[in-house]
Structures are given as structure tokens and as C-alpha cells.
Amino acid sequence: MTLQDEKAFVLELLNPKTQNEAFRKLLQLYQKPLYNHVRGMVLNHDDADDVLQNTFIKVFANLKSFKGDSKLFSWMYRIATNEAITFMQQRAKKQGISSEEAQQKALNKLESDVFFDGNEIQLKLQKAIATLPEKQQLVFKMKYFEELKYEEMSEILTTSVGALKASYHIAVKKIEEFLHTN
Amino acid sequence: MKRFDLENNDKINSGFKTPERYFEQFEAKIMQQITTEKPVKEVKVVSLFYRKQVWISSIAALFLLAIAIPVYFNMASESNLESTTIESYLAQQQSVNTNELIQHLSDEDITELESTLGVSTTESDEIEAYLSETENLDYILNE
Numbered sequence: 553m554t555l556q557d558e559k560a561f562v563l564e565l566l567n568p569k570t571q572n573e574a575f576r577k578l579l580q581l582y583q584k585p586l587y588n589h590v591r592g593m594v595l596n597h598d599d600a601d602d603v604l605q606n607t608f609i610k611v612f613a614n615l616k617s618f619k620g621d622s623k624l625f626s627w628m629y630r631i632a633t634n635e636a637i638t639f640m641q642q643r644a645k646k647q648g649i650s651s652e653e654a655q656q657k658a659l660n661k662l663e664s665d666v667f668f669d670g671n672e673i674q675l676k677l678q679k680a681i682a683t684l685p686e687k688q689q690l691v692f693k694m695k696y697f698e699e700l701k702y703e704e705m706s707e708i709l710t711t712s713v714g715a716l717k718a719s720y721h722i723a724v725k726k727i728e729e730f731l732h733t734n
Numbered sequence: 735m736k737r738f739d740l741e742n743n744d745k746i747n748s749g750f751k752t753p754e755r756y757f758e759q760f761e762a763k764i765m766q767q768i769t770t771e772k773p774v775k776e777v778k779v780v781s782l783f784y785r786k787q788v789w790i791s792s793i794a795a796l797f798l799l800a801i802a803i804p805v806y807f808n809m810a811s812e813s814n815l816e817s818t819t820i821e822s823y824l825a826q827q828q829s830v831n832t833n834e835l836i837q838h839l840s841d842e843d844i845t846e847l848e849s850t851l852g853v854s855t856t857e858s859d860e861i862e863a864y865l866s867e868t869e870n871l872d873y874i875l876n877e
Contacts, residue, residue, distance in 0.1 A: 575768060579761045587757070591750045601756075605764065612768045667751045674749035696740070697748045724740050731738040 558624055565615050575612060582625070583608075585698065586632045592693040593636040594643075595658040595678070597667040603639050607632040626707035633690070633708065655682055680730035684723055691716055692723040 553561065564574035586607060591600035610631050618627060644654035659682055662668050663675060681689050690709070694700045695716075702713045709716070740746075824835065839847070 572765070572769060576761065576765055579764055583757055583760055587752070587760075588748070588750070592748060597750075597752060601760070604760070605767075608764045609767060612764075667753065669747075669749035669751060671749055673746055677746050678749075693748075728738045728740055 553625075555623075559620065562615075562618065562620060562624060578611075578624075579608065582628055586628060588698055589629060589694070590632050590636045592697055593633075593690070594639060595655075595662055596665065599639065599643070599658075603632070603635050606639075607635045610635065622707055626704065629704075629708040651686075652682075676731060676734065677727070680727040680734070681723075683730055684726060688719055688723045688726075691719045692727070695720050 561574065561577075564570040565578065567574075583604070587600060587604050590603045590607070591597065594600050594603055607628070611628055614631075618624070622630075640651060640654065643658075644651045647654060647657075649657070659678055662678060668674075681692060684692065691705065694705050694708075695702075700708075702716050705711075705716050706713045711719075
């Protein structure tokens, strides 16, 4: 979507007459990439479903305050990321454990998850990712699985492209090391 | 064992799957939520305003009570302590003796008492005579 198309699209989203159809289009465009983004973070399908719902409801509720300073795409990714992070923190708090422990728990459940391809290398990769610091995990997943461009990631995470590249390469090195030794 | 090379090896996909027709259902679910949410939101706005009113009126009620309760009790205590009431109470009260009563009398009370009881200076001799005959004299003189 070009910048001009996007401006017109945002206007459609704000106009009460065209709003519903525009929002349906928004859903069709972004529900899959945003689902993958959220699922990669929370791991479990049902949790991802909850977070994705909250994300789109929040997007809808806050359309008026979308100033167009950033792209619609990165704005939505930011909301989804924040929703997923909040969800994971609450999940850990509810169980009275740290975020790392909660992630480990979710990871262990993945083996028996019907909505996960129980391939050994895929599981191993997830376990390797879980050993990284939170931000590095996010950068790796967005680059490797979601195949986002550094420029896009930079807008979403408000981090410079250079820092993201460095972060990704460190993550790759650590993961390769983990896969090699485990 | 061969080293893993994430960049050059075949890509490992995330392995995440979704239930069948998940996205179609998701789209329908969200569309339903946002279309039914609109009127609900308006109601919510009204209810929030209403709640605000309740808050304001309950605070106002508290203020009223804070002012009204002391005023009520002041009035009540004033009206309850009519001098006739005190008098009749004291008259019935056996344990309060004359000396105790005297201690609570001010100079003004005494002059008033003198005038109402018709005690004048000319009669002071008679009083003295009376007092000299009573057993309490020592005590009164020491006062």
C-alpha cells in the first residue's frame, strides 16, 4: 500500500459510512501477519486468539487517535506487540512465576499442542530462541519467521536499523551455538 | 556433527498452525463485535456520566451530613438543657447537696437569688442570727 493509498484508506476507516467495509479490508490484510506475530510471542493458539482479538478491538477503538505519524501497518504491529507483552506478563503474574518460567511452561506445552507441527528441529529452534533476552527474541522472530524488513521493524520497535541488524546477528549466533551443543 | 547455519540452510518454519477456517471465523467475530459495540459504547458513556452524578451527589450528601449533624446536636443539647429542666433534675437529685450547688453559682446568680428570695441588707442581721444558730456556721465562715 502506497502512502497515498494508505491516507485514503485511513479516511475510509474514519468515515462512519465506509468504516465497516474498510475495517473488514483491514482485517483481511493484517489478521494473518499479526496472528503470526502474536503467536510467535505467546506460543499457544488460544492465547494468540485472545491477544489478536484485543488487538483489533483496540485498533478499532483508537482509529480516531491514529495521527498518521507512522504507517498504519507499524502502528498495528506496535499495538499487537504491546498487547502480547502485557498478556505474557499477566499470565506469569497469575501463576506467580517469572516471565521466563512462564515462557518455558508454554514451550513445554507446545509438544502436545495440536496446532503445532511437532517436528523436532522446530521445537529445538523454539527452545533455542527462549534462551535469548526478550528483545533479541522479538527481533529474531520478526526477521526469521515473519520475514519483516529491517526498515519495517525499525518503525515498529522504534529502534535503529543498525541496532536491529546487530541484535539479529547476535541472536543467530547464539541460536546456532545452542542447536550445535544441544 | 555439521554446524547449523540458519542463514544458508533450508528455512525452518515456525510450525504454528491454526484451526481450520480460523481466519474467516475470526474476521466474522471481530466484525460482529465492532458493529454491536457501537451502541453499547454510547450506553457506557451515559452510565459513566450517571456514575459521576452518583459520586457527586454522594459527596454532597456527606458534606450536608457533616454540617447537619453537629448543628443538630448543638440545638438538641441547647434545648435539652433548659434551666427549668436542670432545676427539676437537681431538686430530685438527693446526692447533690447545697454546698455543691453553691460552688456552681456565680456572683450574678447570687444577687439574682437575693432579689428573688427577698433577701435584703436590712435582713442580714436576721440571717446572721439564723446562721449562728445552725451547725454549718463554722464551715460557712471558712469559705
